[in-house]
Amino acid sequence: MNYVSPEALAATITAIQQNKQYATIDANLVERIAREELAKRTNKKEVVKHARSRLRQAGTAYFKRQINYQRALEQLQTATALDTQKAACRDIMALHTSTAERLDILDDLFATLSQHLPPATSVLDIACGLNPLTIPWQSLEKDATYYAVDIFADMMQFLSKAIPLLGRTGQATAASVIPDVPISTVDVAYIFKAISCLEQLDPNAGELLLHGLNAKHIVATFPLQSLGGRKKGMLNTYQARMATLTHDQPWTVKEFIFNTELVYIIEK
Ligand SMILES: C[S@@+](CC[C@H](N)C(=O)[O-])C[C@H]1O[C@@H](n2cnc3c(N)ncnc32)[C@H](O)[C@@H]1O
Numbered sequence: 001m002n003y004v005s006p007e008a009l010a011a012t013i014t015a016i017q018q019n020k021q022y023a024t025i026d027a028n029l030v031e032r033i034a035r036e037e038l039a040k041r042t043n044k045k046e047v048v049k050h051a052r053s054r055l056r057q058a059g060t061a062y063f064k065r066q067i068n069y070q071r072a073l074e075q076l077q078t079a080t081a082l083d084t085q086k087a088a089c090r091d092i093m094a095l096h097t098s099t100a101e102r103l104d105i106l107d108d109l110f111a112t113l114s115q116h117l118p119p120a121t122s123v124l125d126i127a128c129g130l131n132p133l134t135i136p137w138q139s140l141e142k143d144a145t146y147y148a149v150d151i152f153a154d155m156m157q158f159l160s161k162a163i164p165l166l167g168r169t170g171q172a173t174a175a176s177v178i179p180d181v182p183i184s185t186v187d188v189a190y191i192f193k194a195i196s197c198l199e200q201l202d203p204n205a206g207e208l209l210l211h212g213l214n215a216k217h218i219v220a221t222f223p224l225q226s227l228g229g230r231k232k233g234m235l236n237t238y239q240a241r242m243a244t245l246t247h248d249q250p251w252t253v254k255e256f257i258f259n260t261e262l263v264y265i266i267e268k
Contacts, residue, residue, distance in 0.1 A: 004038045012038055015048045021060050022052060026151040029176040030055065058201060059151055061227060062097045062129060069158035076165045082136060085166065089133040098193050099130045101225055105258045106137050112256055114139035116265050117217055122186040123147065124215060126177050127194035132159050135166040146170035147184055149177055178205045181212035189215035193223045193261065195245075196238065206245050210266065218266040225260050238262050 012034040017023045022030065030051075037051045072092045079088040090106075093099035102109065121141045125131055128148040135146065146168045148159050159172035175182075178198055191209055198205035210218060222238035225231055235257070242264055246253050252267040 002039050002042060004035055008038055008044075009034055012044070012047055012051065015044075016051050016055070019052065022055055024153040024155075024174075025055055025059065026153070026174050026176050029058075029151050032176070054201070058197060064095050064097060064100065067092075067095050067155075067158075069154060072158060073161055073165070076162055086136050089136060089166075093130050093133050096130045097227060098223075099133065101223065101260045102131075102134070102192075105260060106134060109258055109261070109263065110134065110137035110139070112263070113219060113265070116254060117188060117219075120144055120187040122184075122188075124182060124184055124186040124189040124213070125149070126182070126189060126191045126209065126213070127151075127198060128159070128172075128190070128192075130155070130159075131190065131192050132163055132170075132172070133166070135163070135168060140168065144168055147182070147186065148172040149175055149182055151176055178202045178208060181208055183212075183214060185214040187215065188217045188219060189213045191218060191220040193221050195220060195241070196222055206241070210245055210249075216268065218264075218268065220264045220266060222262040223260070224258075224262055235262060 009031065013030055016030055016034060033051045033054050034047070037047045041047055041050070075088040075091065076085070079085040090103055093103060117139065119139045119141045121143065122145045123138070123140065125146065125148040128150045132146060132148045146163050147170060148156070148163070149172070150156060151174060153174040156172040156174040163170035163172065178201060195206040195209065198209070202208070210220070220242070222234070222241070224234050226234070239262065242253070246266065254265045256263040
C-alpha cells in the first residue's frame with residue numbers, strides 16, 4: 001500500500017473530474033475511489049484510468065446517452081393526465097439501461113408489489129437511477145413522501161423537480177449510500193438492482209443496507225440481464241446471494257421472478 005499525500009489525492013480527483021461524465025458524481029465517492037487506487041499503484045495515468053473505470057462500472061455505464069434533463073422536465077410539465085404522464089416517464093426511463101430493462105414488466109411488477117405491500121406513506125429509493133419515474137405505477141398514499149438517493153448530482157437535481165410534477169413531495173440527494181447508509185425511517189425502501197452493483201464497490205454493501213435501512217419493508221431486486229444484454233446464470237447466482245444475506249434473520253422473505261428482474265419483498 002502506498003502513502004497517499006493530500007496533494008496527490010487532490011490532483012487525482014481533479015484529473016478524474018476533468019471528463020464531464022465523471023464531473024457530477026458525488027465528490028466523497030470520487031475521493032474514496034481515488035484514495036484506494038493511489039494506494040495500489042504509482043503511475044498517475046493508471047490511477048486515473050482505474051478510478052474512472054470503477055466509477056464507470058458503478059454508474060456512468062448505465063447512461064445510454066447524455067440525458068437532456070431540461071427537455072425531460074418539459075416533457076413531464078406538459079404531461080398532466082395519467083396516461084400521458086406514464087408515456088413521458090417511459091420515454092425518459094428508456095435513457096438509462098437499468099430502468100429501460102424494467103419497462104416491459106412495469107405494470108406486472110408494481111401490481112405484484114401493491115398486492116403484497118400496504119400503500120406507502122414514505123419511500124426511500126436507494127441508488128435510484130431514474131426509478132422515481134415509476135411513481136405513477138406505485139401504490140402510494142396521497143400524502144406520501146418520496147426520498148431518492150444516487151451519486152449523480154445532475155440526475156438528483158432533475159428528480160427533485162420531477163417528483164413534485166408526479167404529485168409527490170420528496171427529496172432527491174446526491175450521495176453514496178455506502179458506507180453511510182441513509183437513516184431516514186420509512187415504510188418501504190427500494191434497493192432495485194443495486195446490491196450487485198454496490199457489492200463491486202464494497203462486498204458488504206448488501207448486508208450493510210439490509211441491516212442498516214430503517215424500513216418496515218425492503219424491496220430488493222437483482223438484474224436477470226447483464227449490461228451487455230445476455231443472461232449468464234444470473235438467476236441462480238442472485239438467488240444464492242439473497243439466501244446468504246437473509247438465512248439467519250427472523251425476516252419474512254418473498255421471491256418473485258420476472259423476465260428481466262428477480263424481486264424480493266423483505267419484511268423486517
Ligand atoms: C443497476 S443501477 C440501478 C438503478 C435503479 N435502482 C434501477 O433499478 O433502475 C445502479 C445504480 O446505482 C447507482 N450507484 C452506484 N454506486 C452508488 C453509491 N455508492 N451510492 C449510491 N448510488 C450508487 C448508480 O448510479 C446507478 O444508478
